[in-house]
Ligand SMILES: [Fe+2]
């Protein structure tokens with residue numbers, strides 16, 4: 748289902764596993780931003796008819812946010828500030844301004860962020876199986892939901908303009924491949 752053309756550096760997983768408390772704080776912000784992102788898509792005329800679906804995604808992301816906050820509390824990890832992700836900034840920065848192209852680009856960028864989360868949550872569920880079964884089950888439980896968000900956003904874009912969606916998806920997948928291979932000094936999800 749996922750179309751990615753490159754993989755994160757091999758240092759990504761060990762770095763994340765070595766700093767799970769920090770990664771959980773980053774994850775909390777990721778879910779908060781995902782909820783905001785779903786609501787922001789409601790500003791486009793082409794998506795006025797999809798406002799209920801977008802609200803449902805925003806509610807789901809807020810529930811994920813609450814779940815991560817619950818994990819933080821149970822583990823005695825204080826909620827902290829977000830760390831900016833060059834990969835997310837790169838994807839969001841590639842959204843062109845102006846009527847129709849903006850909604851397609853915004854949906855594709857949001858879809859790829861969901862897709863990468865889906866993929867990484869799957870890896871984390873696998874890697875944490877023995878060492879942290881609670882966290883492993885938590886990540887495993889999010890995979891389907893993030894995968895659905897990825898598919899829903901792509902279908903929304905295709906519903907507006909299928910040809911333009913394929914053209915821009917191609918460009919965004921190239922951009923993703925350029926950015927995703929880069930090392931990040933902090934242990935963050937994206
Ligand atoms: Fe989520």
Ligand SMILES: [Fe+2]
Pocket residue numbers: 781808861892893896
């Ligand atoms: Fe999501």
